[in-house]
Amino acid sequence: MPMYKAPLRDINFVLSDLLDFESLYSQYPQSKEKMTREIVVPYLEVASEFCEKELHPLNQIGDQQGCKLQDGVVTTPDGFKEAYKKYIELGFPSLTGKEAFGGQEFPGLLWIAISEILTSTNWAWGMYSGLSHGAMYTIENHGTDEQKTKFLTPLVSGVWTGTMCLTESHAGSDLGQIRTKAVPNSDGSYAITGEKIFISAGEHDLSENIIHIVLARLPNAPSGTKGISLFIVPKFNLDADGNIDSRNGVTCSSLEHKMGIHGNATCVLNFENAKGFLIGPENRGLNCMFTFMNSARVFTAVQGLAASEASYQGALVYAKERLAMRSISGPKFPDLPADPIIEHPAVRNMLLTQKVFTEGSRALAYYLSTYVDIAELATDESEKKVAEDKLALLTPIAKAFITELGVEVAKHGMQIYGGHGYISEHGMEQIARDVRISTLYEGTTEIQAIDLLIRKVIGSKGSLLFLLTDEIQSFTKEHRGMGLTENMLSKLDLLVKEWLDLSTFIQNKYPENLDEVGGVSVDYLYYSGYVVFAYLWAKMAIVAQNKIDQGTQDEFYSAKVSTAQFYFDRILPRTLTHSALIKSNTESLFKLNPQSFKFD
Numbered sequence: 001m002p003m004y005k006a007p008l009r010d011i012n013f014v015l016s017d018l019l020d021f022e023s024l025y026s027q028y029p030q031s032k033e034k035m036t037r038e039i040v041v042p043y044l045e046v047a048s049e050f051c052e053k054e055l056h057p058l059n060q061i062g063d064q065q066g067c068k069l070q071d072g073v074v075t076t077p078d079g080f081k082e083a084y085k086k087y088i089e090l091g092f093p094s095l096t097g098k099e100a101f102g103g104q105e106f107p108g109l110l111w112i113a114i115s116e117i118l119t120s121t122n123w124a125w126g127m128y129s130g131l132s133h134g135a136m137y138t139i140e141n142h143g144t145d146e147q148k149t150k151f152l153t154p155l156v157s158g159v160w161t162g163t164m165c166l167t168e169s170h171a172g173s174d175l176g177q178i179r180t181k182a183v184p185n186s187d188g189s190y191a192i193t194g195e196k197i198f199i200s201a202g203e204h205d206l207s208e209n210i211i212h213i214v215l216a217r218l219p220n221a222p223s224g225t226k227g228i229s230l231f232i233v234p235k236f237n238l239d240a241d242g243n244i245d246s247r248n249g250v251t252c253s254s255l256e257h258k259m260g261i262h263g264n265a266t267c268v269l270n271f272e273n274a275k276g277f278l279i280g281p282e283n284r285g286l287n288c289m290f291t292f293m294n295s296a297r298v299f300t301a302v303q304g305l306a307a308s309e310a311s312y313q314g315a316l317v318y319a320k321e322r323l324a325m326r327s328i329s330g331p332k333f334p335d336l337p338a339d340p341i342i343e344h345p346a347v348r349n350m351l352l353t354q355k356v357f358t359e360g361s362r363a364l365a366y367y368l369s370t371y372v373d374i375a376e377l378a379t380d381e382s383e384k385k386v387a388e389d390k391l392a393l394l395t396p397i398a399k400a401f402i403t404e405l406g407v408e409v410a411k412h413g414m415q416i417y418g419g420h421g422y423i424s425e426h427g428m429e430q431i432a433r434d435v436r437i438s439t440l441y442e443g444t445t446e447i448q449a450i451d452l453l454i455r456k457v458i459g460s461k462g463s464l465l466f467l468l469t470d471e472i473q474s475f476t477k478e479h480r481g482m483g484l485t486e487n488m489l490s491k492l493d494l495l496v497k498e499w500l501d502l503s504t505f506i507q508n509k510y511p512e513n514l515d516e517v518g519g520v521s522v523d524y525l526y527y528s529g530y531v532v533f534a535y536l537w538a539k540m541a542i543v544a545q546n547k548i549d550q551g552t553q554d555e556f557y558s559a560k561v562s563t564a565q566f567y568f569d570r571i572l573p574r575t576l577t578h579s580a581l582i583k584s585n586t587e588s589l590f591k592l593n594p595q596s597f598k599f600d
Contacts, residue, residue: 001060001427002314006048006117009556010359012041014366017543018536021109024370028377031107040110047114050090054083055122062124062263063430067204072251074203074265080125084158084206093129093158097136101152107373112302112365119306123434124263128161128201134295135162135213139232142280142288147232150242151211161207164296165196165214165233165269166289173447175215175286176224182216182231182276192216192233192249192276195268198441202267203235203252209244210235212269214276215285222283230285231276249274260433293442294391297399298368300442304406305361307435311413312354314428319347319416341416349570350412356537356567357405359560363536364402368394386467393456393464394532400448401529403438410435449521452528457503458510458517465503469496472535479542484561488538488568495531495575502527502582519586527578534572537564 015021016037025035058079065077087093095111097103111133118126136155139147154160171177180194192214196202203210212233221227239245249272256266280288323338332343341347371394374387410432414421421428439445457465473496476489506524510517541564544557 001056001425002310002431003317004052004056004121004310004313006044006052006120007309007313007362008044008048010362011044011113011116013540013556013560014362015040015109015113017547018363018540019366019370021370025107025109025373025377030105030377031373034104034106035110043110044113044117046090047092047117050086050092051117051121054086055118055125058083058125058263059122060427060430062122063260063434064262066262067255067265069203069252069255069265072203072253074205074252074255074267076128076204076206076265077263080128080263081206083125084128087129088158093132094156096133097156098140098152101148101156103156107377108298109366109369109373112298112369115299115302116306116309116362116365119303120310122263123303123306124261127261127264128204128206129158130299131164131201131296132158132160132162133299134164134293135211137295138213138230138279138288142230143232147277147279150238151232151234154209155211159207160209160211161201161204162211162213163199163202164289164293165199165202165212167196167198168194169197173443175228178215178217178228180214180216180271182218182229182278184218185275190216190218190231190276190278191273192231192271193273194271195253196271197268198256199267199269200264200441202265202269204265208236212250213279213289214271215289216276218282225286227283228285228289229282230279230288232279233271233274233276237275259436260430261437294395296442297395298365298372300438301361301368301398301402302365303438304403304435305358305365307406307431307438308354308358308361308402308409311410311428311431311435312351312358314426314431315354315413315416316342316351318420319351322417347416350416352563352566353571354409354412356533356563356571357409359540359563360533360537360567361402361405363540364394364398364532367536368398389460389464389467392460393452393468396443396448396452396456397525397528397532399442400439400445400452400525401532403435404445404526405529406435406438407432445525446522449525450518453506453521453524454510454517458507462500462503462507465500468532469500472496472531475535475539479538482542482545484565485538485541485545488534488541488564491568491572492531492534492538495534495572498575498579499527499531502579505583515590516586519589520582523578523581527575527582530572530575530578534568537567540564 022036025031062077068075094103095106096108099105132155139151168178182190182192184190214231214233215228216231217227218229234248236244237246237248251270252267253270254268258266319342320340322341323336324341325338327339327343332339371387371391375384378384414428414432417428420426476493480489506517541561544560547557
């Protein structure tokens with residue numbers, strides 16, 4: 001199992017040096033007393049200690065044991081329940097909850113930073129607590145006062161956990177096809193009947209109750225997505241005083257056999273006249289559920305980041321210690337029988353690729369999280385609108401791009417170990433198995449690509465994109481002529497111009513050739529991701545260079561500049577391929593009719 005140490009130095013660099021979080025959050029009365037270094041740094045240190053000492057040792061145990069189902073009851077792996085109890089005692093479940101319900105009401109950025117550390121040490125365990133935040137947020141935003149009073153306090157404390165129940169076997173991501181029914185009861189509740197699959201943390205032994213947020217159809221509801229409503233369905237019913245009462249009609253009929261995240265229970269849930277409570281207006285459930293889904297997509301991006309960090313750390317330690325052959329430019333350690341493999345260019349290239357993707361993912365995930373918070377904290381409507389618009393554009397990029405990079409980083413981590421990377425005792429193959437789900441759930445990469453290109457860029461006639469490209473162009477104009485970073489800024493300027501040109505090129509094909517637009521959507525998403533990373537790496541390089549110019553001798557900052565140079569020199573040319581594919585003719589995609597796809 002690879003060792004893990006929370007990357008607090010880089011986390012604090014992104015929070016303080018890149019985002020200047022104290023100044024940012026001091027603008028809002030709700031957060032200015034909370035989001036200070038004196039408070040945030042100790043929280044991160046406590047989280048790091050808990051994750052390194054309590055969760056990391058359970059990671060391989062969870063992978064090897066998995067969850068067990070007997071008579072509808074799921075038992076989590078050894079140690080999971082005890083770790084969750086300590087997690088509650090430390091107060092982490094209540095971080096972002098409203099104070100009225102026992103929460104600490106911190107902005108989400110702190111939770112995102114802690115989630116990264118938590119997921120890097122034990123992805124499967126972290127999902128039990130992570131999904132609860134989406135359930136809380138959905139009830140906070142769409143629930144009635146009675147529902148908030150009844151459900152939020154135990155959810156905020158962590159005594160109860162939450163889930164999201166969307167998927168059905170015949171529907172998948174096409175939620176318009178769901179068949180789960182909700183029939184009104186005489187007491188104002190609803191009887192929910194149907195089957196949901198792929199429900200993460202759908203049944204377990206960590207919490208006293210599980211609050212399911214469920215999509216279902218009312219009688220005579222319109223077909224498609226316009227006829228979906230949203231319901232709260234608790235595992236245990238509550239009495240008049242809000243105490244746990246009888247078991248509700250929701251049971252786990254089976255656990256999925258999966259490639260990874262074995263320590264998390266991925267359940268098939270059967271609802272048999274389960275008592276549920278309508279959230280929000282009838283037939284507007286999908287709109288309300290997007291509150292949960294958007295929260296989950298940011299969290300999934302962080303999962304991709306976390307896997308990258310864990311794989312990079314494991315690979316780096318091994319590359320420094322593993323002796324194999326001599327450097328092709330001559331022995332670097334002649335007193336040793338061979339050189340450390342970090343001296344070989346191919347290994348160095350993989351390590352630096354891991355490093356730029358990990359640190360770039362952290363910058364994007366945290367940057368995105370500030371807009372989640374601003375949209376929540378701002379009282380000025382124009383400021384709130386800008387934050388929401390940037391979120392709309394950046395969320396599909398972050399969710400898809402960071403998770404795809406996580407898959408690539410995990411592959412490099414295994415490759416650096418060579419044959420040992422394929423052996424389970426080292427833990428690198430577990431990271432590769434665990435991270436693979438992140439590109440699939442909460443909307444696949446391909447779905448995110450369609451969302452970005454057709455709904456966000458074309459759908460807004462470019463206005464969402466212009467918000468970000470204007471920001472980048474203002475940044476490059478302000479910082480031109482800064483020596484080492486000048487070349488980066490010149491490249492960034494050209495990329496932004498091409499990004500806009502490519503967007504116009506695709507827009508001109510819409511709506512006459514929708515298949516062609518769809519055919520280039522994934523390349524467009526990748527291109528967008530590389531440009532956003534270039535922007536953030538340029539910002540980080542300038543921040544670091546300023547520190548150097550001010551006289552710091554700290555190697556951390558010179559390493560940051562060198563890593564940025566690697567990104568611009570060795571990674572950014574990938575945009576050339578994506579640009580060429582966007583401009584190429586996609587007719588060959590549809591030359592072969594479906595009947596001609598054969599395997600015999």
